[in-house]
Amino acid sequence: MEIEFYDFGKIVIDGKAYYRDLLITPSGIREGWWRRSSHELRAEDLKGFLEEGIEVAIVGTGRYGLMKVLPDAVQLLKGAASELMIERTAEACRAYNDRSKAKRTFAALHLTC
Numbered sequence: 001m002e003i004e005f006y007d008f009g010k011i012v013i014d015g016k017a018y019y020r021d022l023l024i025t026p027s028g029i030r031e032g033w034w035r036r037s038s039h040e041l042r043a044e045d046l047k048g049f050l051e052e053g054i055e056v057a058i059v060g061t062g063r064y065g066l067m068k069v070l071p072d073a074v075q076l077l078k079g080a081a082s083e084l085m086i087e088r089t090a091e092a093c094r095a096y097n098d099r100s101k102a103k104r105t106f107a108a109l110h111l112t113c
């Protein structure tokens with residue numbers, strides 16, 4: 001999969017546009033992913049979505065970086081992957097395209113603020 005475009009509230013992956021937060025796993029895209037609290041990422045928001053054998057976990061915190069990644073989510077992601085990146089979503093998209101070519105990569109992307 002390749003992220004072709006990202007801007008506030010919109011992402012295009014392999015020619016398809018998405019307008020809500022999403023997860024990208026090695027086995028596909030999970031549309032309409034949402035968290036218990038819109039601007040906080042908790043471990044419970046990720047449970048059931050992390051696949052075995054993930055090498056890289058990437059979190060996109062929004063265009064302006066307003067989504068906070070809470071310590072329990074950081075701990076869960078570090079336990080699931082050998083590399084964790086937490087960046088604003090534009091940078092997270094670039095990192096995903098870079099890393100996913102060679103490694104099993106997971107991305108949780110907040111598309112707005």
